Amino acid sequence: MVYDSLTLLLRPSLIAFVLVVISAVANWRRSASAPPRLRSLLVAIPIWWIVSSPVVGYLALGSLEWHYPPRRDRPNEVAAIVVLGGYLRPADDWHGWPQLGSDSVERCRLTAEIYHAGQRCLVLVSGGAVGSEGSGTDEQVTTIADAMADFLVQLGVDREDLVIEADSTSTFENAVATTDLLRPLAIERVVLVTDATHLLRSQACFKRQGIETVPRGTRYRATSWPSAWYAWLPSPDGAAAVDVAAHEWLGLVWYWIKGRIG
Numbered sequence: 001m002v003y004d005s006l007t008l009l010l011r012p013s014l015i016a017f018v019l020v021v022i023s024a025v026a027n028w029r030r031s032a033s034a035p036p037r038l039r040s041l042l043v044a045i046p047i048w049w050i051v052s053s054p055v056v057g058y059l060a061l062g063s064l065e066w067h068y069p070p071r072r073d074r075p076n077e078v079a080a081i082v083v084l085g086g087y088l089r090p091a092d093d094w095h096g097w098p099q100l101g102s103d104s105v106e107r108c109r110l111t112a113e114i115y116h117a118g119q120r121c122l123v124l125v126s127g128g129a130v131g132s133e134g135s136g137t138d139e140q141v142t143t144i145a146d147a148m149a150d151f152l153v154q155l156g157v158d159r160e161d162l163v164i165e166a167d168s169t170s171t172f173e174n175a176v177a178t179t180d181l182l183r184p185l186a187i188e189r190v191v192l193v194t195d196a197t198h199l200l201r202s203q204a205c206f207k208r209q210g211i212e213t214v215p216r217g218t219r220y221r222a223t224s225w226p227s228a229w230y231a232w233l234p235s236p237d238g239a240a241a242v243d244v245a246a247h248e249w250l251g252l253v254w255y256w257i258k259g260r261i262g
Contacts, residue, residue, distance in 0.1 A: 052234030054226045057241025062222035064248055065196040068215050074114045074191055078121070078214055080182065083111040083152075083193040084174050084202060085127020085144030098142045100151060103195055106218040108148050111193045112155035114216060123157055124181060124190075125149050126165040126174045171198070171251070172260045175205035188212060196220045197244055201252050204261035 050056055074081070087101025100108070115123055127144030143166035153159050168177045182190065189212040194202050196217030206213045221241065231238075255261045 049234050051242045052236075052239040054231040054235055054238040054241070057238040057245075058222050058226050058231075060242045060245035061197060064200055064245060065217065065220055065222045068196055068199050068217045070196075070220055071216060072110065072113055072117070074117045074121075075214055076118065078189055078191050080122040080124060080185075080187050081111055081114055081191045081193060082124045082126060082178055082182075082206075082213075083107050083148065084171070084198070085125065085148055086195070088127075088142070088144045088147055091142070098147050100147055103219060104144065104148055105151070107193050107195070108151045108155060110216060110218045112152055112157055114191055114193070115152075115157050115161075120158060120161055122163060122185070122187070123152065123161050124163045124165060124178055125152070126168055126178050128167055128169040128173075171202055172205050172255060175202070175209050175211070179206070179209040179211055182211065190214070191216055193218065197248055201248055201255065201261075204252065205255065208261050 084107065086103030086107055088104060089095065089099040089101065091098050111123060115121065125145040125148050127148065129143045143164075145164045145166040149159075149162050149164050152162065163181060165174075165177045165181055168174045182188070188210065190206075192199070192202060192206060192213035193216050196219060199215045199217050203213050203215055252261070
């Protein structure tokens with residue numbers, strides 16, 4: 001217990017925060033009236049504290065995830081599963097082959113579980129190209145969709161049931177390109193698999209294209225209230241959680257301004 005507490009208190013990010021606070025307070029006490037720059041710093045410090053605490057990160061992630069309680073089933077009348085591509089580490093001199101990020105891996109695992117929960121169905125994998133320079137002289141190019149499709153086959157998904165959409169590079173493009181493949185097949189309702197925080201924006205994009213989606217999320221993080229005392233202290237994890245939520249909410253606003261969602 002003592003070791004864990006010391007480890008938390010000796011985080012570089014927390015030490016840096018404390019030093020900034022001490023410096024600001026020391027300068028304030030030296031001056032009869034705080035200069036404008038110092039006043040700005042004293043305003044920024046509590047904002048930094050707030051947006052870097054795990055408690056605020058939990059609430060920020062929850063604002064996206066709580067719309068979609070975790071489910072792993074597949075409605076009988078749904079004829080296709082659409083899984084959106086996540087991160088892919090390109091091949092390089094250290095890694096001779098592309099490596100799926102944890103988000104892509106978890107999306108594939110959930111997709112395979114849903115696929116095996118009923119009759120065989122279409123599985124459409126959506127995600128564009130990633131280029132990298134490997135150890136050779138020629139540039140190696142792969143796609144997120146291809147890499148995820150290979151992993152899905154390893155998880156027991158029949159290769160004949162896979163459809164690969166490998167041109168899109170954004171959530172909006174995922175929805176447009178996927179719809180172009182689904183329409184000729186007369187499929188207008190699908191299971192949509194992606195990160196829980198990403199479902200709100202993804203669903204809005206597919207709805208704009210006229211596709212009804214049954215959401216299935218992965219990587220839920222706002223699952224239990226952070227009750228530990230250190231959850232109120234600034235930390236990289238808390239800041240990262242707020243960054244993820246801010247990215248999604250700002251993305252929703254931007255897509256609305258651009259007319260990509262209703």
